[in-house]
Amino acid sequence: MDFGSFLAAPEIKVKIVTYRDIFQNKAMIEDRFGEDYKNTSAVIKMDSADLNQLSVKKGDTVIVKNSFGKIVARVEESGYETSHKGIAYMPNSPWSNMLVSDETGGSGVPKFKDIEATVTTAKGAKITDLEL
Amino acid sequence: MEGNHNICTGCGLLCDDIEVELEKEIVNKVYTACRVGVAHMKEGSREASFLVDGKPVDEPAAIEKAAEILKNAKNPLIFGLGTSTNEAQKKAIELAKKLNATLDDTSSFCLGPVVEALLQEKFKTCTLDDVRHKGDVMVFWGADPSDSHPRHLSKFSYFPRGEQKQRGWEEERTAIAIDIRKSHTAKICGNYFFQIPPGGDAEFINALIDGVSGKLPKTSYGYPPKKLLELANILKGAKFGTIFMGLGLLYSLENLDPIIRLVEVLNEKAKGEFHLIPMVGHYNMRGFNQNLFAETGYVNSVKFENGEAKHGPEYSTVEALKAKTVDAALIIGSDPLASLPRSIAKNLLDIPIISIDPCETLTSKKAKVYFGNAISGVECGGTATRMDGVEVSFNPIIETKRPSDEEILTKLTEAL
Numbered sequence: 001m002d003f004g005s006f007l008a009a010p011e012i013k014v015k016i017v018t019y020r021d022i023f024q025n026k027a028m029i030e031d032r033f034g035e036d037y038k039n040t041s042a043v044i045k046m047d048s049a050d051l052n053q054l055s056v057k058k059g060d061t062v063i064v065k066n067s068f069g070k071i072v073a074r075v076e077e078s079g080y081e082t083s084h085k086g087i088a089y090m091p092n093s094p095w096s097n098m099l100v101s102d103e104t105g106g107s108g109v110p111k112f113k114d115i116e117a118t119v120t121t122a123k124g125a126k127i128t129d130l131e132l
Numbered sequence: 133m134e135g136n137h138n139i140c141t142g143c144g145l146l147c148d149d150i151e152v153e154l155e156k157e158i159v160n161k162v163y164t165a166c167r168v169g170v171a172h173m174k175e176g177s178r179e180a181s182f183l184v185d186g187k188p189v190d191e192p193a194a195i196e197k198a199a200e201i202l203k204n205a206k207n208p209l210i211f212g213l214g215t216s217t218n219e220a221q222k223k224a225i226e227l228a229k230k231l232n233a234t235l236d237d238t239s240s241f242c243l244g245p246v247v248e249a250l251l252q253e254k255f256k257t258c259t260l261d262d263v264r265h266k267g268d269v270m271v272f273w274g275a276d277p278s279d280s281h282p283r284h285l286s287k288f289s290y291f292p293r294g295e296q297k298q299r300g301w302e303e304e305r306t307a308i309a310i311d312i313r314k315s316h317t318a319k320i321c322g323n324y325f326f327q328i329p330p331g332g333d334a335e336f337i338n339a340l341i342d343g344v345s346g347k348l349p350k351t352s353y354g355y356p357p358k359k360l361l362e363l364a365n366i367l368k369g370a371k372f373g374t375i376f377m378g379l380g381l382l383y384s385l386e387n388l389d390p391i392i393r394l395v396e397v398l399n400e401k402a403k404g405e406f407h408l409i410p411m412v413g414h415y416n417m418r419g420f421n422q423n424l425f426a427e428t429g430y431v432n433s434v435k436f437e438n439g440e441a442k443h444g445p446e447y448s449t450v451e452a453l454k455a456k457t458v459d460a461a462l463i464i465g466s467d468p469l470a471s472l473p474r475s476i477a478k479n480l481l482d483i484p485i486i487s488i489d490p491c492e493t494l495t496s497k498k499a500k501v502y503f504g505n506a507i508s509g510v511e512c513g514g515t516a517t518r519m520d521g522v523e524v525s526f527n528p529i530i531e532t533k534r535p536s537d538e539e540i541l542t543k544l545t546e547a548l
Contacts, residue, residue, distance in 0.1 A: 022316075094469075102454060108241060108445040110241060
């Protein structure tokens with residue numbers, strides 16, 4: 001394994017905003033341990049400029065991590081016309097929840113829609129399985 | 133709704149016009165429902181399932197073990213209930229009182245504060261039927277019903293004809309989306325999509341208040357004042373306006389004051405009246421909030437002590453788990469190991485879990501005791517409170533050997 005090239009892989013910081021997705025919700029109802037739910041949940045949508053910077057293309061897997069967790073997810077172009085470099089989107093799911101901070105300021109409300117993480121290529125690694 | 137129509141308990145809309153076809157006591161076809169509703173209505177007809185330590189047992193053995201866990205706990209947590217009937221929720225409140233338990237639902241980390249303010253009459257609200265019959269301006273703010281409440285626009289808020297809206301969306305209704313991304317709902321709103329930066333909602337509200345009050349609207353992120361004034365004028369011109377408030381807006385605000393103020397100002401300045409409806413997701417989250425409010429004056433996050441309820445964020449599920457103040461968990465129709473941050477939910481693994489859920493979930497897999505219960509609205513009947521406060525009753529569509537959560541909670545209470 002060429003470990004040097006792995007270390008050199010570009011990494012960018014993103015703010016992840018989560019959202020609801022009807023197809024993902026339906027997949028969860030049908031089988032929350034199924035492939036369809038995994039494939040519609042472990043997705044990160046990014047600005048095309050961010051994909052270029054990471055040297056990844058849509059459909060590739062990326063590592064999304066912070067001090068709370070690390071997942072491998074599939075990357076997609078958001079398709080939004082307005083540039084949103086540095087802001088990424090993920091469907092709300094157990095995968096996004098692996099990255100949510102435990103810091104709540106005593107409010108009882110985690111920052112589900114405001115996740116800071118880094119993204120780098122996963123070099124073909126498989127999407128993280130849903131387990132504990 | 134009359135005739136052979138069923139209620140869909142797939143989300144807070146509780147659509148009442150669902151037709152189904154059965155084949156061998158299984159829901160084979162579902163008409164009228166959305167994609168999520170169809171999947172939900174077809175979920176039923178599983179075999180009865182009671183597990184202790186992952187091994188099949190009969191119902192009395194599961195009740196006995198669950199009762200033992202709850203008896204031995206000093207401060208059990210009862211959590212979930214957003215997909216339970218009003219009747220089951222009332223049983224859970226009774227059980228929480230008996231156990232001196234901490235009681236909470238998902239609303240403590242979603243739209244609970246908005247429902248609480250609504251029940252405290254801090255802003256004007258209305259029903260979805262009012263919107264269908266009279267609504268001319270609807271604002272989807274930090275909400276994307278096309279994904280979360282798929283028939284919201286087609287059944288109630290935008291597309292249908294209504295008693296006073298016979299010319300419909302083409303001429304008489306204006307749908308507006310305010311969001312940080314171009315959601316599916318924002319696409320429907322076309323030129324009335326107002327994109328703001330993450331965390332920019334409070335400023336946008338204040339600028340809008342300035343706009344409707346005749347002042348120049350300004351934001352630190354340079355939102356074009358002309359566009360803001362255009363929006364302010366649409367809102368001012370509304371005869372029957374409604375803001376549908378989603379999590380995107382709630383999470384962006386430090387407190388509800390700005391949005392409550394905006395509704396007040398709009399009611400002062402607009403041609404007609406303005407309302408706010410929280411976009412409650414689970415089919416009976418609002419029911420839980422109302423049932424607990426009627427009993428204690430609080431909508432969630434309570435701890436019972438000798439019949440009295442103490443309330444505060446420290447009794448929310450998130451803070452109770454973080455501080456490890458609860459020593460057992462009875463979880464009804466919810467999957468916190470999936471829906472809470474893993475960094476917090478992991479603490480559940482240190483205490484015994486009793487899971488009552490129609491589905492196998494991450495939480496049920498880790499439960500000491502699991503009850504596979506009937507799906508309300510499909511396999512058992514009851515009543516629920518729609519996201520706008522309208523009470524809806526429903527009957528089971530198919531028979532099941534599975535008990536309802538209400539029956540399980542009744543037996544658990546008796547066993548204690």
